[in-house]
Amino acid sequence: MYILGLSCFYHDAAACLIKNNKIIAAAEEERFTRKKHDTSFPINAIEYCLKEANITSKELNYIAFYEKPLLKLERLMSQHSEMFPKSYWSFYKAIPSWLTEKLRIQYLIRRKLKYKSEIFFIDHHKSHAASSYLVSPFKQAAIFTCDGVGEWNTTTLGYGKNNKIKIKKELHFPHSIGLLYSTVTTFLGFRANGGEGKVMGLAAYGNSNKYYKKFRKIIDIKEDGSYFLDMAYFVYHYKLKMFGDKFVQLFGQPRKHDEKLTKKHQDIAAALQKITEEVILKSLNYLYSITKSKNLCYAGGVALNSVINGKILQDTPFKRIFIQPAASDAGSAMGAALYAYNSILKNKKRFLLKNAYLGPSFSKKEIKTFLNKKNVNYTEFEDDKELLKKTAQLINKNKIIAWFQGRMEFGPRALGNRSILANPCNQKMKDILNLKVKHREPFRPFAPVITYENMKEYFEGNYEVPYMLHVFKIKRDKIKKIPAAAHVDGSGRLQTIKKHQNKRYYDLIKEFQKLSGVPILLNTSFNVRGEPIVCNPEDALNCMINTGIDYLVFENILVEKNKNLHLISK
Amino acid sequence: MQNVISIFKKLFFFPHQLIKQFGFFMQSVVNFIILIPVYFIGIGIMSLVSKIMKKSYLNLSKKKKKSYWLKRDKRLDAKGTEYRMF
Numbered sequence: 211m212y213i214l215g216l217s218c219f220y221h222d223a224a225a226c227l228i229k230n231n232k233i234i235a236a237a238e239e240e241r242f243t244r245k246k247h248d249t250s251f252p253i254n255a256i257e258y259c260l261k262e263a264n265i266t267s268k269e270l271n272y273i274a275f276y277e278k279p280l281l282k283l284e285r286l287m288s289q290h291s292e293m294f295p296k297s298y299w300s301f302y303k304a305i306p307s308w309l310t311e312k313l314r315i316q317y318l319i320r321r322k323l324k325y326k327s328e329i330f331f332i333d334h335h336k337s338h339a340a341s342s343y344l345v346s347p348f349k350q351a352a353i354f355t356c357d358g359v360g361e362w363n364t365t366t367l368g369y370g371k372n373n374k375i376k377i378k379k380e381l382h383f384p385h386s387i388g389l390l391y392s393t394v395t396t397f398l399g400f401r402a403n404g405g406e407g408k409v410m411g412l413a414a415y416g417n418s419n420k421y422y423k424k425f426r427k428i429i430d431i432k433e434d435g436s437y438f439l440d441m442a443y444f445v446y447h448y449k450l451k452m453f454g455d456k457f458v459q460l461f462g463q464p465r466k467h468d469e470k471l472t473k474k475h476q477d478i479a480a481a482l483q484k485i486t487e488e489v490i491l492k493s494l495n496y497l498y499s500i501t502k503s504k505n506l507c508y509a510g511g512v513a514l515n516s517v518i519n520g521k522i523l524q525d526t527p528f529k530r531i532f533i534q535p536a537a538s539d540a541g542s543a544m545g546a547a548l549y550a551y552n553s554i555l556k557n558k559k560r561f562l563l564k565n566a567y568l569g570p571s572f573s574k575k576e577i578k579t580f581l582n583k584k585n586v587n588y589t590e591f592e593d594d595k596e597l598l599k600k601t602a603q604l605i606n607k608n609k610i611i612a613w614f615q616g617r618m619e620f621g622p623r624a625l626g627n628r629s630i631l632a633n634p635c636n637q638k639m640k641d642i643l644n645l646k647v648k649h650r651e652p653f654r655p656f657a658p659v660i661t662y663e664n665m666k667e668y669f670e671g672n673y674e675v676p677y678m679l680h681v682f683k684i685k686r687d688k689i690k691k692i693p694a695a696a697h698v699d700g701s702g703r704l705q706t707i708k709k710h711q712n713k714r715y716y717d718l719i720k721e722f723q724k725l726s727g728v729p730i731l732l733n734t735s736f737n738v739r740g741e742p743i744v745c746n747p748e749d750a751l752n753c754m755i756n757t758g759i760d761y762l763v764f765e766n767i768l769v770e771k772n773k774n775l776h777l778i779s780k
Numbered sequence: 781m782q783n784v785i786s787i788f789k790k791l792f793f794f795p796h797q798l799i800k801q802f803g804f805f806m807q808s809v810v811n812f813i814i815l816i817p818v819y820f821i822g823i824g825i826m827s828l829v830s831k832i833m834k835k836s837y838l839n840l841s842k843k844k845k846k847s848y849w850l851k852r853d854k855r856l857d858a859k860g861t862e863y864r865m866f
Contacts, residue, residue, distance in 0.1 A: 278856075280866035287823070288837035294827035301819050306811050316865065330862045362853065377857075379849040384838055436848035441840050496849075554862050 211555075212269055214259065215547025216252060216319070217276040217337070217539050219312050221403045223252040224540035224620075226568075227259035228547045231559040233345075235262035236568040236620040238540045241745040247404055248742075251311070252543075253322060258570055267323040272555075274546035275319070276539070277334040279312050281361035285383055293448035300450050330554060332546045334360025335510070336375060338537075341545025342507035343370035344552050345563035346532040352501040353377075354494060357510035357538065358388040358403075367497045370507065373552040373560065378500060384447045385439045387489045388512050390429065393444060393452040394482045398475050399465035402452065409479045410517055411654045412471065414699040416480030424460050425485045435493025471653065483517060490518050494526045504529040509545070513537035513679070514622065516703045520671065520681040535566035535621030535677040544620075565711055566625050566677060569618030572747055577764045580747045587773040591766045594714065601763055602721035605633050605731065609760040610647060612736055614750045615714060619743070623678040624735035625705060626659065626715035628743050628750075630759065632694070632732040633722075634658055639694035639732060646758025649739045655703070656732045658695035661719050662706040664729040668692070669704060678705040678733075692730055705733060751777075 215226040218239070226236035235258060240246055242254030260267060286304065290297045311318060316329055332340070338355040353368040353375065364386035368377040392402040395409050430438045441447065445454040458464065465475055490512065497506075506528040513519065513533050522531055534541055551557050572580075581588055591597035605611055611631045619625045630647060632639050644650055657678055666672060668691075671682035681703045689696045696702055709716045723729040736750065737743045738757055744750045747764060754762045754769070755777050762769040830837070855861065 278865055280864075281856075284866070287826070290819070290823045291827040291830055292836065292838045292840070294823055295820070298819055301823065302812065302815050305815060305818075306807075328863070331865050332862060333856045336856070367849070377852050380852055381848060382839065382850060384840075385848065430842065430848075432845075432847050434847050434849065438842055438848050440842070441838075447838060550862075 211271045211551070212263065212265060213272045213274060213547045213550050214256065214270050215274045215276065215543040215545070215550075216256070217543040217546070218251050219249055219307070219315075220539060221247045221249055222538055222540040223249050223255070224536070224543040225252045225255035225259050226544040226547050226620075227263055228551060228561070229263060231551065231557060231561045233544065233561055233563070233568055235259040236536070236544050237570065237618065238536075238620070238742070240742040241569065241618065244742060244749070246740060246742050251318060251322065256323065262570070267325050270323075270325060270327065272328050272330060272550050273319055273323075273325060274330040274332055274550040275315060276332060276337040276542035276546040278331045278361055279315055281333070283308060283313065285359075285362050289447050297448035300448055303450060330546070330550045332549050333363075334542065335363045335366045335380070336377065336549060337542035337545040338509040339366070339368050339370070339375050339377065339507070339545070340549035340553065341536070341541040342509040342532060342534050343375060344373065344545070344548040345534055345561055346505075346507050347562055348505040348507065348530070348532065350503055351505035351507045351532070352497045352503040352528070353507045353509075354497055355508070355510040356388060356490065356493075356512035358392060359383045359386055364388060365493065367493065367500065369501045369503065373556075373558065375549070375553060381436060384441055384444070385437060387437065387486055388510070389444075389446060389452070390439060391482065391486060391512070393446065393457070394478065396452050397457070397461065397464045398479060399467040399469060406511075407514065408651060408654060410483060410515055411697070412476055412479040413483035413517070414480075414697050414701070415653060416473070416476030416478070418477070418480035418484040420477040421461070421481035422484055425481050427460065428457070429485060429489075431485075431489055431492065433492065434496040435489055435491075437489055471651075486512070486515065487518050487521065490515075491521065491525050494522060494528065498527045506531045508533045509537050509541060511538040516679050516681045517701075519679050520701075523673065533677065533679050534563055535619065535623060535625070535679070537621070537679065540621065566619045566621050566623070567617040567627055567712075568620040570745060571617040574765050574767070577747050577767060581751075581764070581767065581769070584751065584777070586751065586769060586777065588764075588767050588769045591768065594766060597763070597766055597768060598714065598718050598721045600768065601718055601761070602725055604761055605631060605722055606725040608633050608636050608639065608642070610643065610758065612750060612754050612759045612762040613715075613718075614736065614744070614747070614762065614764050616712075618745055621677065622735075623705070624733065624743055625676070625678060626707065626712045626733065628736040628745075630734045630736050631718075632656075632734075633726070634692040634695040634730050634732045635726055635728055637693040643732070643734065647738065648734060653698075655697035656694060656734050657703045657705065658692060658730045659705040659707055659715075659719065659733040661716060661723075661729045662708045665704075665706050668730065669702065671704075674706050674708075675704060676706055676708075676711060678703055680704070691728055694732055695730060
């Protein structure tokens with residue numbers, strides 16, 4: 211039985227194909243269209259999924275869509291009715307896309323895929339819940355979902371047992387901690403739905419106490435984690451912007467995107483992070499009290515806040531936590547498909563997600579054909595060990611290595627198959643990476659990847675984090691050893707790796723350890739600022755040619771930039 | 781043949797862009813004209829009725845409560861709901 215899960219039209223459109231209880235493929239549309247956070251109908255991702263399974267859309271048994279469009283429209287109409295006549299411009303901007311695509315999703319799916327069978331519509335937060343619980347290792351678990359907004363819901367508390375998901379409590383729009391985070395993100399001059407991670411990184415520089423009380427004026431937080439936003443400070447429920455004049459009166463003038471970041475901006479980010487932590491941790495404590503489960507499954511855009519995630523097990527009674535790598539809307543495509551299979555169609559066998567490598571891969575032959583066609587000079591290694599040795603030596607010599615192998619990751623993190631790797635021991639490496647490749651804001655940290663068995667030696671966390679979704683403190687005596695991997699507060703958003711999870715990647719770290727004594731590499735996503743992570747060899751080569759990446763490793767092939775300068779002018 | 785195509789592409793690039801922009805402009809004008817009565821009559825009446833009936837959809841005014849958690853909306857868990865867009 212084949213089920214296709216889809217998410218689209220808001221942010222991070224994606225498709226996921228399952229065959230019985232197994233995920234065959236999953237990918238975000240942005241990787242194919244090269245538009246970051248692409249929201250359009252994920253036709254390229256669908257085509258890839260079908261190709262991976264070697265089937266046509268006619269062989270699909272079911273399609274599951276990740277939300278209920280009419281309920282969302284109901285919410286939208288309620289907003290406009292409540293805020294009439296102030297909401298005209300927002301109505302004028304939003305309605306055309308509803309008429310052309312969002313309301314016609316059923317028709318679009320059938321027309322574009324020539325599909326005649328059943329389509330399921332799973333509510334947004336249930337798709338999130340399913341995306342975590344149904345691929346987790348837990349038979350029963352408390353389920354927490356939190357994002358900007360789905361249909362009406364913004365935060366839910368639930369429980370999963372024997373493949374059944376029951377949502378017990380919920381908070382409704384406009385009261386949303388995700389939207390509060392996005393509001394402050396725009397106030398600080400970053401883009402909503404993308405800049406939130408930057409605010410999280412900025413928060414480490416600030417003092418949270420200075421603006422904490424001001425935030426408490428606009429959000430009432432109860433002991434059980436439920437909250438109420440004073441909407442006099444916000445306008446996102448009826449305008450195309452997010453914060454209102456009263457917000458500006460309270461926090462001062464907003465930062466323009468090209469304006470210098472000051473201490474004030476850092477303090478606001480820190481206070482926001484503190485408020486968000488308070489809401490999430492109190493909600494989780496309450497969730498535990500009503501479910502009594504030691505296992506936690508967590509999903510939604512807010513689940514990408516890795517600073518909070520790193521504190522959950524120490525500040526709540528939960529003993530085990532599972533967050534899947536595509537925790538935001540992209541992962542809902544996977545959740546919708548699995549919910550259809552396990553919960554609606556009542557199939558007992560579940561899929562256990564062991565890695566995030568669910569995207570396209572390219573054979574050595576395909577890569578070689580491409581490189582030859584492009585007239586690229588490269589060295590092919592017969593012995594993989596030799597290549598790993600050579601790559602480790604280059605990293606140790608402070609070269610920047612682009613690492614392209616196997617299937618592309620599903621979710622926003624590069625986890626060793628579409629990564630840029632560098633030496634964490636070099637204090638200047640963060641600046642070098644920023645200057646030569648990433649061109650990111652200088653306050654943003656780079657993440658370390660560490661072999662799992664060495665984790666306790668370097669970090670204060672003590673459990674496996676394969677998807678780079680948790681921030682832990684680096685042990686004080688180790689910060690000096692890996693200065694490029696440490697954030698300003700001495701923390702790192704790490705990825706742990708075990709040999710069976712990604713053997714070549716693991717072996718490369720071990721080779722680097724032999725040279726440097728450190729079982730850690732800097733790992734950042736293989737892209738430049740503003741672009742999605744590379745998908746195919748062409749994207750990878752373009753990225754290397756147009757940036758300061760020194761070497762590119764394609765499976766067993768090494769491409770040196772200096773030997774391919776002739777490609778730059780093309 | 782490819783050269784001919786690329787020459788045509790270059791030749792028609794600006795007219796094509798102009799027509800495209802004009803299309804977007806016309807689209808926004810038509811949307812504006814059509815959506816004004818839809819909004820001010822449709823949504824306006826809906827808003828007026830709900831204000832007369834003192835019905836609030838968004839829960840904007842704060843009430844003294846111990847908790848803001850709401851019970852699950854049962855519509856979403858009703859049997860067969862997954863077959864519907866609502």
